[in-house]
Amino acid sequence: MTTTHRPQLRIPATYLRGGTSKGVFFRLQDLPEGARVPGPARDALLMRVIGSPDPYGKHTDGMGGATSSTSKCVIISPPSVPDHDVDYLYGQVAIDSAFVDWSGNCGNLSTAVGPFAIANGFIDPSRLPRDGVFPVRIWQANIGKTIVCHVPIRDGQVQETGDFELDGVTFPAAEIVLEFIDPSDDGEGEGGAMFPTGSLVDTLEVPGIGAFEVTMISAGIPTVFLDAEALGYRGDELQPAINEDRAALQKLETIRAHAAVRMGLIADVAEAAKRQHTPKLAFVSPPRDYLSSSGKAIAAGDIDLNVRALSMGKLHHAMMGTCAVAIATAAAVPGTVVNRAAGGGAREVVRFGHPSGTLRVGADVAQIDGQWQVRKAVMSRSARVLMEGHIRIPPPSPL
Template sequence: MPHAPQLRIPATYMRGGTSKGVFFRLQDLPAAAQVPGRARDALLMRVIGSPDPYAKHTDGMGGATSSTSKCVIISKSTQPGHDVDYLYGQVSIDTAFVDWSGNCGNLSTAVGPFAIANGFIDPARLPENGTFAVRVWQANIGKTIVVHVPIADGQVQETGDFELDGVTFPAAEIVLEFMDPSDDGDDGGAMFPTGNLVDELEVPGVGTLKATMVNAGIPTVFVNAADIGYTGTELQDAINGDAKGLARFEAIRAHGAVRMGLIDDVASAATRQHTPKVAFVSPAADYVASSGKAIVAADIDLNVRALSMGKLHHAMMGTCAVAIGTAAAIPGTLVHAAAGGGSREAVRFGHPSGTLRVGAQALQVDGQWSVTKAVMSRSARVLMEGAVRIPVDTV
């Protein structure tokens, strides 16, 4: 009997921050997948190897974690003053689902280098040595990200001595500026969609918790670690092996999503797995990171742990770091209190893999808070380039 051939699609496998994913140029995708819809979702799921009931992604490019089940589509920008449009798809591991509701802050780092290396930037604009600011339109959330890419001898510089907790090897430092990251679009309105810096969030089966719910970088529900029985210094094994605990976090996330106006009812949370995030905060305390590195309380302002796609993240999502920096800059939030209060434009927090510093400039005008930008340093590197292959009947 005849067998369908495999489809060959140009692609680049990249690490960005503490995530990695498969990057495509829009024009390289099959015609049916160049527009949103079932064909595009099916293609990305097959590339990653989802849905996989074994949760291994053996037959795909994914790594069976939320940090490694990602795809990115880059195209020439449709927006004035921008170089590229960046579309991000978070691929579910065990269900047939691609979540387009938010951004990946870590992979945002790799968008700038990819854009330069793949012909989206006129080489005449690049310095021989120095940095080049790639202006990126984040199409999922309608926001601008400026990616400051180091250039050496007219090419993207990837190697260097910048060390990032959660990434094994050093690389070149890339500075990210998330411009006006507070979400003023359709997904919940103002930066604090409930109008409060702290809410009483009632979660059946869990209780009534104090929660800061913020739209900045990515919609995030913050709760106090102590209120849900944690110290805030936990690593992945302490959380991800506890089915009851994970169900409790999902309940908090679902009810927070309703209060934030992201979904109409808790049942809809299953169709919006990527957002909002749920995170728990605690005052600075000593702990040992997953690498064995000792984190000293005096070196950080607070501890934060966050869940992504139903599991504790091994480090910290870049977009959630924006939310942390934003909330830490605003007096009255749970994050600001955990950081010890006071006036600040930057915060260093502990996460399972180490520490991260993020800056945020928060302003209050007529009683409403906004953030002009959030800044952090990450790194990125091409892991492999060429083409991915999927069965031709996928699309």
């Protein structure tokens, strides 16, 4: 019996940390021809890069880290819309299932798009300052939104080192300010608005589980917010309390699936299994003292509220950047579940506690013709190249 052995593919790539996430970045032009367009070939390649699907849940044979924060791929290409520098397409690769979710953005990895664009020739060098900050205008192709990534430049190069500390990231780095412009995901849902049901607070009926007061919002990423107390939580839980409780995870996923239907994102709860990335589910509580996952003491007086969010079926170790946009936006609108947990009233900035520490996010909201709109959300993150060179993978089929 003769066996044909095909050599591995060798694809230029960069492995970057952005915020509290990591991902494999590609230039579109460097992908094999069959993977330069959406479809099975692209998905198969990215799954093999990450090492999915992996029934062992370890990603030993790939670049993934077996968590939602580290099972990510990014494709960067020249801008498809005027007045932008690059297109940014994000794929959330499932860990133990054979699919890639393209339904939303990764706010954390948005931080790394600007530095990658500069380092990989998407920005004319003549436009860059020798020292200063350069605003990379990014077209987020998954959701059709603009992100401005303010990248520090030193001696004509992207500055990566610095003293900015980000809870959830071990080492300091250079601060990068992100602006999410008009971040309301207003193309989805029956209402086609920031609050897709038209209400700031709804009662969500979940058969076999109960009824919950929720705020469902599409800003940054579609998100459903609940009170922690309604779920039987204090709101200061760390990952083990949630992720080691299979019954709790199933309950939370069922709530998320029914919220997805109510938001108009899917037609039936059975479709939620193929849309794990959106919507997010988060629960909130008034501020209280707690110890973060690193043992750092978080004082109730230093935060406005506590938030815990799930990503891809597990409690996130810190906070997704897009969900942070949703938190800040909902906190700024009086009457939402998030705003109530933060003490009510109008606000432009919110500082919330998450499992790894705290995060400060600003949101500029206004009520226009009876509809709430968010003009911009702002937060600081950091990014760093971890490795660059070539990804080596066996050629998946079809390619």
